[in-house]
Amino acid sequence: MRGAVLHAPGDVRVEEREDPKIVAPTDAVIRLSATCVCGSDLWPYRGIEAVDGPSPMGHEYVGVVEAVGGEVTSVKPGQFVIGSFFASDNTCEICQAGYQSSCVRREPMGALGAQAELLRVPLADGTLVATPDMPSADLIPSFLAASDVLGTGWFGAVAAQAGPGKTVAVVGDGAVGLLGVLAAKQLGAERIIAMSRHASRQKLALEYGATDIVTERGDEGVAKIKELTGGLGAHSVIEAVGTQESMLQAIHSTRPGGHVGYVGVGHDVTLDGLELFFSHVHLHGGPAPVRQYLPRLIDLIFNQEIDPGKVFDLELPLSQAAEAYRAMDERRAIKALLTV
Amino acid sequence: MRGAVLHAPGDVRVEEREDPKIVAPTDAVIRLSATCVCGSDLWPYRGIEAVDGPSPMGHEYVGVVEAVGGEVTSVKPGQFVIGSFFASDNTCEICQAGYQSSCVRREPMGALGAQAELLRVPLADGTLVATPDMPSADLIPSFLAASDVLGTGWFGAVAAQAGPGKTVAVVGDGAVGLLGVLAAKQLGAERIIAMSRHASRQKLALEYGATDIVTERGDEGVAKIKELTGGLGAHSVIEAVGTQESMLQAIHSTRPGGHVGYVGVGHDVTLDGLELFFSHVHLHGGPAPVRQYLPRLIDLIFNQEIDPGKVFDLELPLSQAAEAYRAMDERRAIKALLTV
Incomplete structure (x- = not known):
């Protein structure tokens, strides 16, 4: 599959990466509909945060479930899902108190690289929330916003x-x-x-x-x-x-x-x-416990009560990720969406 | 009257100070029953906070109202009262939200020197709370604790x-x-x-x-x-x-x-x-909005449901304030009460 990789400050390339697979029985693999560039992606892009060798980028994602591990029960292949930038079990005491982004088993999605065609999502039951139905294309930017910036x-x-x-x-x-x-x-x-x-x-x-x-x-x-x-x-x-x-x-x-x-x-x-x-x-x-808010946010978006997708003022195909980073770095865009 | 004055780090003296008088119509003057040394008094005593010339000390107080200004309506001479280390009007928007220690008209009581026989209390209506009745002597340490450390x-x-x-x-x-x-x-x-x-x-x-x-x-x-x-x-x-x-x-x-x-x-x-x-x-x-809690604390103490006065493990006459500071500085005492 194709995915964005940061090689050095200012040097983002879309290149061939290995297809993600189910590793743990609690994993899901999703085929992305859209992803985007986050303000926090600019810290390593600008060299303010150190990068240790070529790094897959991105932690915001929406898409369709492609496969699930044997223990996953709450989402299934074919569903359109949204998750947050930290995978969480949603069952530990910290999650139950509403702080899923500090879940005792949390995993940062950024390390997996969501600016790509496919993404492995650990702890799928606790991380992903499905929309009531397959959303129309015009709602996808808003659902993508729910993955991070809206939450x-x-x-x-x-x-x-x-x-x-x-x-x-x-x-x-x-x-x-x-x-x-x-x-x-x-x-x-x-x-x-x-x-x-x-x-x-x-x-x-x-x-x-x-x-x-x-x-x-x-x-x-x-x-x-x-x-x-x-x-x-x-x-x-x-x-x-x-x-x-x-x-x-x-x-x-x-x-x-x-x-x-x-x-x-x-x-x-x-x-x-x-x-x-x-x-x-x-x-x-601190890091927003987006997972806590996802059901409510999905509802508001599905019923078209809010339109958070408007923050995306630049839309490019994934292949042009480098230009998306440049536009955000130079503040020519508020936020760049990448279609996959 | 007699009052404690810090002349230099480590040098507290009880000396003659001018009797406080009603200055504003919202003032009260109280005759102290007891006062005490605060952990925060040790900062200037230890030279960690600078002192600008001889400074009257103390901001914790209980006592009997001696006189009130023409606009004071909620307390009257003869009543036993407790106040906090910040005078407050208790009517501004910040007070009403429960943050009397950040009252827009607040005045620090420390500047007036409560380790003394008499004390002027600005904004008496918003600052002082009277006990239901004259308390017995054994309750005085607990009421004094309510002035700061308990609150x-x-x-x-x-x-x-x-x-x-x-x-x-x-x-x-x-x-x-x-x-x-x-x-x-x-x-x-x-x-x-x-x-x-x-x-x-x-x-x-x-x-x-x-x-x-x-x-x-x-x-x-x-x-x-x-x-x-x-x-x-x-x-x-x-x-x-x-x-x-x-x-x-x-x-x-x-x-x-x-x-x-x-x-x-x-x-x-x-x-x-x-x-x-x-x-x-x-x-x-931040600085505790003690005034908010005083009615409840007075109630608990008056009904002998709590005994916060036990934190005073040293009791000395005001004249021996210097020894009280020394004992706290050397951690020989948790907290020193000064009888007046």
Whole structure:
């Protein structure tokens, strides 16, 4: 089969890889309908995260079950399924508490390389969720979004306790930030402030439910959020970038007693204990337990109540993965979908 | 009046200070029955926090109202009252959300010096809570504990979401940690693990409801907590020290999705963003909103359902404040009460 492999920073190639097979009786193999490039794929692509030799890339996937191991009972060949970037058993105590991305048996899907024609999914029963029926082609981008960016934005909104009566600010206007806006809206937030200085992203934020746009960043952005919230700060802030600046922008934009939900993978972020202490905020985040939200998200998408697929503003065949990476690296695209 | 003043590290003197008077119409002046030395008083005493000239000390107090300003309506002269280490209006949006220690009009009581015979309390209506009746002398230590250490331990337990079905670990065996144990018990925690290597403190922890004692610290302490919790870590961890080691011990002892409630004032604590991200914990803490809990705590003490005053294992007259500081600095005493 064909799959994307990162050879060195900036060097992604689609090449022949060995077909994945059922290894454990709890595995499934799926034939992908679509996959995509994640903001977090850009860290190794940019050389910020070290790469140890040629690495298969990608951890977002939707497709049709091709084969299942002997112990798999909840999905079967022919079904259209979605899974998250961590395989999980969905039965351990941590999964049952809603933290499937910290499952005691979790396996990172990124190591298996989802930017490919076929993908082995470990712990298939605990990882994959089937759609009620074979979806029409126009819904595929939205289901693909559920595999990571929608689930991650959703977790950011839940961790920030977005809900009725709340003012929510969103730091970051990438796909996760934009879908954090969508999630905050679905969770009933009263006011949603999107922080963005890009016209196309502002437009999508407004479409997804943002009520205000703040273009300022850093301390000026914080001052603007304070100004919009009677000097107090937002109740809930979703951090969807993962840099020192964005994390501090999020914490400083939150009122005492408020909640920061951070889902940007922190790179070179350090927090000062005393500053955090007196900020009085709640801080929660990490790798989103997307599996927890999949049934609800699939429902919302299947019933066309939400359209998260709009974050894909570039669609290319898998063979052009290198161009997809370049477009995202240069911020020419919010998020690139690869058809398989 | 007489009051304790810190002149330089290690140099606390009880000397003549000017009698406090009503300054604003929202003030009260109280005649103290007792006051005490706080773990946080030891930071400037040890020279770790800079002191800018002679500073009145103390922020924990109980006593009888002596005078009130013209706008004070909720307390009156002759009543026995308790207040917290931050004066608060108890009416602003932040107070109403339960974060009185971040009240938009808050004033730190430490600056006014509660280790003294008299104390001016700003925003008396929002700060002071009267007991139902004049308490008997044996209850005074417990009411004094409510002014800070009990309320702080309580907030730690609430922030850690201690409650039914939960395993709670407590890092720190000072007065706050011990009262964190008491709070976790009152909040219905199933299992409470006190981390302590001091026999007298272990004994009090067990009396307050601890079910297990762990004597190991650092990574060994974490390993022990994991061992006691099926390899997962505690659901709830109260951090009541405020050092880098204790904070990491708390975070590492918490299972993914669990809650760290940190109430030790962080000194030279820095948290790595990526490590925090993958820990998957909830982190909440800061200066305890003691005012929120005072009515409930006063009730529990007045009805003799809890005995937080036991954390005072040294009682001296105010005139011997210097010895009280020394005893706590040298860890000869858990907490020193000063009779006035």
